[in-house]
Amino acid sequence: MHSVVTHPEVDQELEEAALYYERKCPGLGDDFLDEFESTLRRILATPERWSRIRGENRKLNLRRFPYAVVYSMKGESIFVKAVMHLHRRPFYWQGRQ
Numbered sequence: 001m002h003s004v005v006t007h008p009e010v011d012q013e014l015e016e017a018a019l020y021y022e023r024k025c026p027g028l029g030d031d032f033l034d035e036f037e038s039t040l041r042r043i044l045a046t047p048e049r050w051s052r053i054r055g056e057n058r059k060l061n062l063r064r065f066p067y068a069v070v071y072s073m074k075g076e077s078i079f080v081k082a083v084m085h086l087h088r089r090p091f092y093w094q095g096r097q
Contacts (some may be wrong), residue, residue: 002044002073006080013083017067036060036083039069047073057081 014036022029039062043050050060059068070082 002047002076002078004040004044004078004080005020007082010034010080010083017065017083017085021065032062032065032067035064036067036069039063040080043071047071047078059084059085 012097013017014033018029018032020029021032024052039060043060047058050058053059057070057072061068066086068084068086069080070084073079073080
């Protein structure tokens with residue numbers, strides 16, 4: 001079983017996106033967080049399946065929202081580096097370890 005480690009800024013990215021969607025429509029913020037959790041479960045099930053971007057980093061797009069989970073693998077650990085909006089500032093997360 002893989003363990004998940006998140007970059008400290010990932011929680012902030014999740015919170016900001018969820019609050020944005022919640023302001024647009026009550027309940028949509030929770031839907032966003034549920035979709036993130038679903039995407040993370042898909043990554044954990046088959047981490048090597050998803051597209052490589054920028055070296056050893058990989059990403060999997062959320063199905064319903066214009067975001068992707070960016071991660072890398074080392075041994076049995078999945079390092080979530082970003083919850084990246086697909087249409088803003090691509091690769092801003094590159095310096096994250």
